[in-house]
Amino acid sequence: MSDTHAESVAFVRETAIPPAAPPSTAIGPVKWVRDNLFPTWANALLTIAAIYLIWLLLSSTLPWILGGIWNTNSLAACREILDGRSAACFSVLTDRWHQLLYGFKYPSELYWRPNLALLMLFLAAAPVLFFDLPRKLLIFTGLYPFIAYWLIWGGTILTPLLALAGFVVGYFVYARFVKSSFAKGFFGGIAAALIIWFIGGALIPEDASSSAMLEAIPSRDLGGFMLNLMLGVTCVSLSLPIGIALALGRQSNMPLIKGISVVFIEFIRGVPLITLLFVASVMLAYFFPPESTVDLFLRVVIMITMFASAYIAEVIRGGLAALPKGQYEAADSLGLDYAQAIRLIILPQALKISIPGIVNIAVGLFKDTTLVSVISLFDIVGMIRGPILASTDWNGVYWELFMFASILFFVVCYGISQYSQWLERRLATDHR
């Protein structure tokens, strides 16, 4: 064989060529740029257009932002320093910092109270948001609404204590009776709580607020970004149970219950939030007893909660519909009654499916809390458009203020949506 080999081929390499590095255009940053920025002519043009756009944006805004003035106390003083130069007067933020965050009426020596409440909100929300944390922390979450209410509004501690006592007694009655029948436990618990509140309400002395440990703050003094956060957190957490009830009601085969739920959901979803806020500001007062005075904050909370619960109901209905029919049938064949099947089989799975949707609703609702500025509540947008821009010191500073408000909302909403994506990825593991 070797001689044929020698005759037919002039030269055979005996050793392998040492591996050469790939050409510089096929690896590393050059290849990345070629593949991702300039793969075709059209794409190259698009890239250049995009770079031009970015340059345009940055070159016009960066000097304005970086040259900003932070330490004057009026627009006139700021303009004097700038001396015709175009740059931002961020000093409006430092000057009106507290107004932007807390409104203009909340007593400044009491700012520690909402601050503490916000800090505790993170602690309270943590075990709900992250399942890995010890479940014992949920006790604090349960206590949080009462603590936060007391911190922000002040007044006598008896009110939140009484509310808490009602819930605790209601829970114990529920736990005692739920073994024999869910309905007995459920309605018994509600009845017990109502009795406690009724008796306790009569026992709290009228003047308890005047000698309270924390000074009482009326709701009309709340404002700024604090108001947005409070409305968002309160309304979302209140609307969850109502939304679940509405979703179950809409799936029910009792025509009356179903009818009520459908009419409520479709009506609320059909009108814009702003008309519901009009209802809160000009119309709802007509429906309360003549002698009662329900303040605007509470009326707004009622309407926004109704609004959010209708949307959450639809999301949860989607989750219920996405469950395979076999789950319902399996629960039935195990002999579970309706309440048990819903509580133990259906809802845990349906809620898990609908978490991303619920988070979307929560983000949307939080953004929509700015609408209360239209009915003259001084949330952050209301503060900017009202007291700050109307003041002689800062009349004419738009961009700095709106940029600040935008950044606040962006940080919160983007944070929530990133959390939702993380949750979706985490929950996705046990579906496959």
Next chain:
Amino acid sequence: MTTLTDPPKESFRLSMLLNDTRYRSLTLQAIAALLLALAIAYLGNNLIQNLRAAGLNISYDFLGNPSNYDINQTLIDYSSRSSHLRAAVVGILNTLLVAFLACLTATIFGVIAGVLRLSPNWLVRKLMAVYVEIFRNIPVLIWIIIIFTLMTASMPAPSAFRGDDPASTMLLGAFAFTNRGVYIPAPVWGAGSLVVLGVFVLSVIGAFIYRRYATKLLYDTGRLLPMLWPSLAILLLPSILVYFILGSPIGLEYPELRGFNFGGGIKIGAPLIALWFALSIYTGAFIAENVRAGILSVSKGQTEAAAALGLRPGRIMNLVVLPQALRVIIPPLISQYLNITKNSSLAIAVGYADVTATLGGITLNQTGRAIECVLLLMLFYLTISLLISAFMNVYNNATKLKER
């Protein structure tokens, strides 16, 4: 001899109302009906008492009274002597106008951004992601106010266009961008303009017929007629011909400075532009995500199968990917349209006279008829949204996958 006896007749016991599944749902519904009736009676009673205390009644007579306020942007004739009803109609038309315009542009923004988010170009992809995230996560009210401020604070006043050496000039001599709004040329309908319009409508119909014929021919025989150029020609040529034969019956009236302001032309007020643009870019960011999800939902195998059949990329997009993606895109798109219509009620923040600002704002404040105004307002929005969802149901039923 065994006799089968009937099962013992159960006597009806009260506890069966709660424990027997035959009666339980009836019991629960009766309780619900009772609670509902009680709630309605309680609220109604409060309402009657409060109205009596305030010396009011429910009546819609105020709709016929003169409104006594002016509206700066109207589509129909309106003056401060017109009735409140007419003010409400002006508001409704303004709502529909801004909703229609915003739906149109939001779709354009959304489709462009959604497609570009899937582009192979890294920079463009990231840029569009930034656009979507920024606009989705900041409240639309803030966007409306920002753009309104941008219009009013940074555009030149009409007086800047005056003088021999004006500070600003009109674009192409026809468009004036001022802080009060944008002035554009208005069409002047001369004699014979109806004929031109009629010819144009006919040629639109003609273009549709041609396209249907071409599609049918393609499906029946496989013969492919050119689509784009013939349909463009059918669309434009006859109208242009008729236009010049009749001696240019449709003219343009250019806006020009008269005194302190522009006269002539069409004025698009700054509030309308702010609302329109803000709603478009805000909702466009949401639509972009819908479009992206729709395109991604078409499995890659479809594209590959079409390519294996020898279709060119353009035809793969048109004939295979888009029809399937549209089925996913259209339902959320329509609910975004609904959102635009509802969000247009934020017009009240910048002073655009939509129905919320006329009926729910000035009319309500002038007449004090809070209940009637808010109810009418809700009725209007409810009608719109029910119409849109009815349309959506029809569409969904028409396009859903036909399964056996």
